[in-house]
Structures are given as structure tokens and as C-alpha cells.
Amino acid sequence: QVQLAESGGGSAQSGGSLTLSCAISGLAYIGACVSWFRQSPGKEREGVGVLYLGGGGTKYADSVKGRFVISRDKALKTLQLQMNNLKPEDSAMYYCAAATVTYSGDCWGRLSSTDFPHRGKGTQVTVSS
Numbered sequence: 001q002v003q004l005a006e007s008g009g010g011s012a013q014s015g016g017s018l019t020l021s022c023a024i025s026g027l028a029y030i031g032a033c034v035s036w037f038r039q040s041p042g043k044e045r046e047g048v049g050v051l052y053l054g055g056g057g058t059k060y061a062d063s064v065k066g067r068f069v070i071s072r073d074k075a076l077k078t079l080q081l082q083m084n085n086l087k088p089e090d091s092a093m094y095y096c097a098a099a100t101v102t103y104s105g106d107c108w109g110r111l112s113s114t115d116f117p118h119r120g121k122g123t124q125v126t127v128s129s
Contacts, residue, residue, distance in 0.1 A: 002026040002118040004096050009123030012086050020123060022079040022096030027118075029053055029076055033099045033107035036070060036081045037114045038092035038125075047114045048081065048094070052107040059108050064090075086127045093122040 008020040020036070027034075032053040039045045049060040049070045058070050069082045079096055097116035101107050110116060 002098055004098060004118060004120035006094065006096050006120045006123040009094060009125050011126045011128065014086060014088055014127055014129045016086050016127070017082070017084045018086065018125060019083065020081040020094055020096075020125070022081075022120060024077060024079060024096075024098065027076065027098050028100065031100050031102060032076075033101045033110060033116075034070075034072070034079050035097045035099075035110060035114070035116060036068075036079075036094060037097060037116075038090075038094045040092040043092075045114050046092075047111040050107050050111045051079070052101070052104045054101075054107075055104055057104060059111050061111065083125070086125075088127050088129045091125060091127045093124050095119050095122045 003025045005023045035050040036048040067085045072079045097119040099116045
């Protein structure tokens, strides 16, 4: 059974940084696509970034490109989201998620669809101006 649990959310000033962590268990390394997405009240879910574990590549939403970085430890126990130069519009509930895919394109496509069968309960990020 795949389980994910986020931590590290909180408050930050505009221009500041936060690091989110996601503890992962039960996920098979081969063919795994892991992701961070976010959602604010009244807004649609937005994919932040995806990481394809089969090849190690990443893809990010244009809104966070150059500011956010997804990484994972070698044992695949923890997924991290380093968020720099935060903006008030980054305020949202952030979720880590996972899916099993057969090729990298399927992982990249899930950045926009946010179609992941496994996800955590989320952690709140609030950025003030």
C-alpha cells in the first residue's frame, strides 16, 4: 500500500523560501512518477512539478519554473520541494502524489492532469506580501 505524508508547510514572506518534505512508503521505484500539486479555495488544482523515477527527469509548471526544485533521496523514502523567491500567489495547500507509469511521457502529462491515484493529506503554505 502506497502512503505519502507531507510536512514542512508554514508561513513565509514574499521573496522567502520554504522546503516541503513528503515521506513515501510502499512505492515501487521502477516506473514511478511522483509529483507536487497545489490547490487554493475557489481555484483549480495546479500541478507544480513531476519527477519521473525511471529516468530521473523533472518537469515544472511555468508559474514555478526557476524557483521551485523537486528532489528525492536515493532510497526514495523522502521527496522534497524546495521553494524559493516565494510569491503571495504561491499560497495554497500543497500535496505530494504518486502514480505508476510505463514511460516518461505519461509522467509529464500528469503535470497538467494531476491524475495521481495516491496522494497525501496536504500541508498549507501561506506567503504574505
